Amino acid sequence: MKPRWENLAFATAAVFVALAFTSLVLVTAGASPFEAYWYMLKGSLGSWSKISDVLVAWVPLLLATAGLLITFAAGLWNIGVEGQIVLGGIFTTWVLRLLQDSTLSPAFILILAIAAGALGGALWAALAGVLKVFGGVNEIFGGLGLDFVAVALTLWLIFGPWKRPGIGSMSGTEPFPKELWLPTIPGSRLSLWALFIGLVSIAIVYFLLSGTYFGLKLKAVGKNPRAAYLLGIPTTRYLMMAFVLSGLFAGLAGAVQVTAVYHRLIPAISSGYGWLGLMVSMLINFQPAWAAPVTFFFAALNIGSIQLPIVLKLDSSLSGVLQGALVLSFLLMGGVRQRWLKKHQQEASDD
Amino acid sequence: MEIELRHIHKYFGPVHANDDITLTIPSGSIQGLLGENGAGKSTLMKILSGYLRPDAGEIRINGSPIEMHSPADAIRFGIGMLHQDPMDFPPMRVLDNFMVGYPEGLLLPREEARQALLDLSAQFGFSLDPDAYVESLTVGERQQLEIVRLLWLGAQVLIFDEPTTGISAQQKEKLFAALHRLADEGKTIIFVTHKLEEVEILCDQVAVLRAGKLVGEAKPPYDLDALVEMMFGKVVTKGERVSAPLGKPVLQLKNLAVESHRIRIAGVNLEVREGEVIGLAGMEGSGQRQLLRACAGLIRPVEGEIWVDGHNLTGKPYHDFMRHGVAYVPAARLEEGLVPNLTLLEHMILADEQRGLIIDRQAALDLTKERIKTFNIRGRPHSTIESLSGGNQQRALLALLRPGLRLLLMEHPTRGLDMESAIWVWQTLKRRCREEKTAIFFMSSDLEEILHYSDRILVFFSGQVSEPIPATETDIEQLGQLIGGRGFNTPEEATP
Known part of the structure; x- marks a missing residue:
């Protein structure tokens, strides 16, 4: 068998394992799996408006994943990605609030606000980076801590300094005037500008990691920092750059959530796209080429499960079950494939 | 116990690592297993110790065939192996390591084990502290621990895979004494090596592997030339001593002092010139590595100055040294050198x-x-x-x-290489000295290598450094004495 076919066979097997597991969950819950999958498909790709909703969810997930691929290349688990998205949202909101009554053109304000979001994410990531590189705090612990701080900060802002006139509520800050919304395609919530930012970002990350000295050095630092240092690579600087770049893309995700989707700061501004991005990264084995299609698929699952509670009385978290099952079964099949290859090679050499 | 290996085959992918090997090892003797790197020695021994399974063939103990699925099986049959890199648990204490692998019961017989450890150590003249952490031990001591551990578990057959790599001359002496004693007690010893002189002084018989095949066996007195020919298929020699003409100074050390948690070396003054090769001799852990690392900016000296090509680089990081044409080649290839x-x-x-x-x-x-x-x-x-x-x-x-390096700092440039590869490595290094005027500063535990390829030699003895000795004015014997501490004018020497 050719490796390409092997890969395809194992990937297909993994998908089947995940579907089988999810179906089992559905059957246990007393629902028909086929009906559920059919509604998920219809709910995500059934009409143009559904597809545009999927694209709306796709962009922030793609941005978060793009950022994570950089830190993964450097051997870092950037668990702080959620907080970095949140800080992106906060910085964007901050700049919009500062400038919404000014005489600057709305387009210019939006550009500034999105740039500020990127900066916010980068700064929050840099903090995790400083803790890791100079403080010796494992980036998983530091990032997790900073995630909680970021959420607390959002809540404080929404119920404190930035609360709506009258009384603060979980629905978020006062929505911005329409001129400060990223323009959307009429009749849908999809902003072509946001889509553009997402696609350009993943293209940049793909190129950075596959074709540049920067990407190769980052990989070397990730796989063996000591050898990388002896080869002349300034390891601490590269680790910090990985954090900052990763946070920058996460911050952009937050900025897009504020300017294109919610038009205000809400408590759940990150919508869990950071966690989902981590899952996608593992699923695609950290290969940037697969990021776009797989994040699209995950976004489709999220959107497709929205109407499950209405039509089938199932919780919409079913998409999470399927996504989790997919990641686990792909990791499992990866292990199976390794064993199979080993055996196969031995048999081949016996001939 | 008499061990019989019959028609053993082992493949790794396309590589036929063991090709129809049949060998009988009598009990109460030291069996040498000789071969260059990649000849299949380690593979064969890993099969005998249950670590790998043969693709074909049979192992017999005292004439009856046995089946092993793991090293634990092997030790039940009385076969234990000391691997080339000690397979122990550095963050654990000596006593805990000693008891790991103890097969029976829920409760650990700590006191019994402690006594056994002390008794066995005493028998062989090892000084193992049961409460020390393994990471604080030298490679030689970790080996001693592994020997007594396997004996306690009841090993009758002991396999040593390149045991003299990375241990001091004294530890080697102790090891060889222990091996003779074990053989006299009727244990079967298998000694894997690529060093001829070890076979000569130690082994009762030797089998030679080449490219996965058993190519010959011999008994003392050994015809070394014949053994070399069996190992390599043709005769190799190190060739003539060559030296490059020396140019202007590249590296200057002025009253340098370096400290690490275990050792301090002080007062090093040295001038290394273009094309010169300086060898650092000494027991492992006598400060050679610290000095080399300091010359690369990997350790900051506590006193003195380091000049490279007329630039004072004292206290600068390694990357500044690199910019001035310094390169560092570590011994731990996959840990530090490569990604x-x-x-x-x-x-x-x-x-x-x-x-x-x-x-x-x-x-x-x-x-x-x-x-x-x-x-x-x-x-x-x-x-x-x-x-x-x-x-x-x-x-x-x-x-x-x-290309065009000014100074090359190397830890064990040929460690683990067979003789042919080592000669080739030095040819390329010497070419750099000649054609690019590179100076080389290297440490090695192979005295012959140091003597043959250096222009001058520094000998290290527990943190003290000798004056540079021209390689043409000394010999292995003198170097050996210096390494052992004789000839150093020190307070330590005065006390018996």
């Missing part, structure tokens, strides 16, 4: 000068192919570095060095 999972091609790109931001893949591929040819690396540009054999990794490490 596992990256390919040869990617290594070449990383080591080569960066041109622009974007990698020119074609140019890099051409360069890599050329280096693979020049350095005779058995591998392809897209082979990952860990898929290469140890010798080829060492060649790759050398292929990564940029």
